[in-house]
Amino acid sequence: MDEIDRNITVALQLDGSAGLAELAKVAGLSVSATAERVKRLEERGVIRGWRADLDPVAAGCPLLVHILVTVAPGRDEAAFRKAMRRQEAVLECHAITGDWTYLLKVRLADLPALDAFLNDELRAQSGVQRVETLLAIATVKETSILPVAPATEE
Amino acid sequence: MDEIDRNITVALQLDGSAGLAELAKVAGLSVSATAERVKRLEERGVIRGWRADLDPVAAGCPLLVHILVTVAPGRDEAAFRKAMRRQEAVLECHAITGDWTYLLKVRLADLPALDAFLNDELRAQSGVQRVETLLAIATVKETSILPVAPATEE
DNA sequence: CATGAAATAAGTGCAAC
DNA sequence: GTTGCACTTATTTCATG
Numbered sequence: 557m558d559e560i561d562r563n564i565t566v567a568l569q570l571d572g573s574a575g576l577a578e579l580a581k582v583a584g585l586s587v588s589a590t591a592e593r594v595k596r597l598e599e600r601g602v603i604r605g606w607r608a609d610l611d612p613v614a615a616g617c618p619l620l621v622h623i624l625v626t627v628a629p630g631r632d633e634a635a636f637r638k639a640m641r642r643q644e645a646v647l648e649c650h651a652i653t654g655d656w657t658y659l660l661k662v663r664l665a666d667l668p669a670l671d672a673f674l675n676d677e678l679r680a681q682s683g684v685q686r687v688e689t690l691l692a693i694a695t696v697k698e699t700s701i702l703p704v705a706p707a708t709e710e
Numbered sequence: 711m712d713e714i715d716r717n718i719t720v721a722l723q724l725d726g727s728a729g730l731a732e733l734a735k736v737a738g739l740s741v742s743a744t745a746e747r748v749k750r751l752e753e754r755g756v757i758r759g760w761r762a763d764l765d766p767v768a769a770g771c772p773l774l775v776h777i778l779v780t781v782a783p784g785r786d787e788a789a790f791r792k793a794m795r796r797q798e799a800v801l802e803c804h805a806i807t808g809d810w811t812y813l814l815k816v817r818l819a820d821l822p823a824l825d826a827f828l829n830d831e832l833r834a835q836s837g838v839q840r841v842e843t844l845l846a847i848a849t850v851k852e853t854s855i856l857p858v859a860p861a862t863e864e
Numbered sequence: 865c866a867t868g869a870a871a872t873a874a875g876t877g878c879a880a881c
Numbered sequence: 882g883t884t885g886c887a888c889t890t891a892t893t894t895c896a897t898g
Contacts, residue, residue, distance in 0.1 A: 557770070565762065565764060565769065568761070568762035569761055569762050569764060570761070571759060571760065571761070572726070572759075572760040572761050572762045573759070573760040575873090575874065575875090576874075576875070577874085585882075585883090586882070586883050586884070587875090587884095588876090588877090588882085588883075588884085589882055589883075591875075591876075592882090600768065601765050601768055602764060602765055602768040602769060603762045603763070603764060603765075604763045604764065604765050605725060605726075605727070605762075605763045606725065606726040606727035606760065606761070606762060606763065607722070607723055607724070607725070607726050607760070607761055607763050607854070607855075608719065608722035608723050608726045608757045608759075608760060609757070609758045609759045609760065609761050609854070610719060610723060610756060610757060610758060610856050610858070611755050611756055611757075611758050612856055614754065614755055614756040615719065615756060615856045615858045615859065616711070616858060616859025616860075617856055617857060617858075617859060620804065622776075622804075622806070622813055637850045640850055640851055641850060641851050644855075644857040645857055646851060647851075647852075647853055647854065647855075647856075648849070648851055648852045648853070649849075649850040649851040649852075650774065650776075650846040650847075650848065650849050650850065650852075651846065651847045651848040651849075651850065652776070652844040652845060652846055652847060653843075653844060653845040653847060654842070654844055654845075656844070658850075659776055659844060659846075663856060663857065665859050688808070690806040690807060690808055690810070690813060691806060691807040691808075692804040692805065692806055692813075693804075693805045693806060693807060694804065694805040695802070695803075695804050695805075696791045696794055696795060696803040696804065696805065696812075697794055697795050697800060697801075697802060697803040698801075698802045698803075698804075699801055699802070700761070700763070700801065700854050701761075701798075701801075702764050702766055702769045702771055702801075702817060703771060703798040703799055703817065704764070704769045704770060704771075705769065705770025705771055705819050706770075729890090729891065729892090730891075730892070731891085739865075739866090740865070740866050740867070741866095741867095741892090742865085742866080742867085742893090742894090743865055743866075745892075745893075746865095
């Protein structure tokens with residue numbers, strides 16, 4: 557993971573459809589060397605895949621909520637986690653430090669869908685004690701572009 | 711946005727590198743008709759772009775924190791928002807309902823980097839009154855794949 | 865929307881340096 | 882890692898039905 561790999565990964569996160577010729581310019585390498593780099597980044601698992609990036613509003617889920625959840629201690633939480641993984645509206649589910657047990661990121665079509673999610677999917681889960689819903693009023697920034705660290709040489 | 715477009719967008723979010731031939735099978739259309747659909751989805755802004763999906767750990771930012779921030783009311787928050795947009799460690803910044811003003815999603819290399827971020831970048835911002843850091847202990851689920859609503863016909 | 869052909873562009877592999 | 886070339890594959894465009 558040198559400086560060149562960093563430049564390549566950043567460029568590919570910004571636009572993965574550019575092609576090797578243009579990427580080679582960014583990398584400062586030849587096309588074949590660049591292709592080799594990309595291939596190795598995929599093999600090493602740094603690049604997990606290639607995805608189309610959708611506009612959430614155009615995709616029909618303009619409502620964004622984060623939900624803090626407290627699950628009763630002592631219980632087996634496997635069922636809860638499995639349920640969250642299955643729910644496609646749940647984009648993220650993290651076990652967190654502090655007063656709460658989990659933080660969810662959820663995208664939905666509208667408020668009725670949120671109501672249904674909270675009642676039928678979330679509070680219906682056994683062990684769920686407390687729920688706090690943080691509705692996003694405005695999204696200042698939302699990106700999946702990771703700041704690739706120039707750290708570990710290989 | 712009919713059922714076919716839904717299938718296409720879901721498939722392209724899962725794997726955007728498959729090619730039109732394979733996508734056509736999923737869509738149940740011919741290759742040319744499928745290509746036309748994809749093109750129109752891009753033109754309509756449903757598909758915003760094509761991105762490489764990186765492994766956060768391999769990319770060198772294994773630490774994930776969500777940060778709740780209260781900004782003093784009455785102040786102009788443009789400066790705060792601009793600062794968050796500039797920080798590449800800040801993946802998301804949402805203005806939210808409830809006791810807090812903003813919710814941030816931040817990815818960092820390690821705890822010293824978190825310390826530096828909280829002190830030098832966040833608390834240094836004028837107007838920031840209260841900060842609560844939620845450290846992710848375990849990520850149960852983290853995806854950017856949107857559940858495309860079969861809603862609005864066009 | 866399907867089919868098929870032709871033209872274009874891009875990725876892949878290999879060899880020599 | 883570079884350059885160049887041939888090989889192969891995919892996308893694009895267009896005509897016809």
